[in-house]
Amino acid sequence: MYRAIIFDLDGVITDTARYHYLAWKRLAEGLGVPFDEAFNEGLKGVDRMGSLDLILRRGGLDPDVAERLRLADQKNDDYRQLVATMTRADVLPGALEALEAARGLGLKVGLASVSKNAGTILERLEITSFFDVVADANLIRRGKPDPEIFLTVAEQMGIAPADCIGVEDAAVGVQAIKSAGMLAIGVGDPVILAQADRVVPSLVGFDLAALLKT
DSSP states (O other): OOOEEEEOSBTTTBOOHHHHHHHHHHHHHHTTOOOOHHHHHTTTTOOHHHHHHHHHHHTTOOOOHHHHHHHHHHHHHHHHHHHTTOOGGGBOTTHHHHHHHHHHTTOEEEEEOSOTTHHHHHHHHTOGGGOSEEEOGGGOSSOTTSTHHHHHHHHHHTOOGGGEEEEESSHHHHHHHHHTTOEEEEESOTTTTTTSSEEESOSTTOOHHHHHHO
16 A cells, blocks of 8 residues: 655654754853743754744744854854764664565665755664655755645655654654654654554564555
8 A cells, every 4th residue: 555655864864862962052152041841842853044033032032034044054054063973883773674574575765854964864773774765854844844845755756745744752843743644653752642543662562564454
């Protein structure tokens, strides 16, 4: 029934969340804006400019467009320095097996990431060859929960959204998958990911064939 599976990157294939956290924390504290892990949860799945807007709003700051772009670039520079240290060992447990299982079922495999650094991260992880299509923030105008990123991957694959499965760890990502008209598999807390059609705690032991039968 399904012809393709589309994975999110951060929190599903690898944990770059800690690098985003460190880079955003450094930026926020430099602006005098309080930043902790609880606030960071609200940034998961949100694109860079959207995350920056949330931080600025928390601090009651309203810089002009040029300054916003400078701040976003500063965060990205810090983030890129951190991800440059990544290796194949940073692939999350179960992720490689999940990618191989998808191939074994004859599915096309896509990546939908709102990070502009997705290509670099895949290269660092040495897993670029697992994906038929990679779409990141460079190809879209609207971040999650808008479905554009998932629809872009499906279009590039030449496969109807209804024939695709999306895999996400963030609530806004699950919302994007559902809005795209795809089956949503959540990875993480079933309470947070309540909109997903199926939820698994992690990709360890990920049995897609069994999930599709439930």
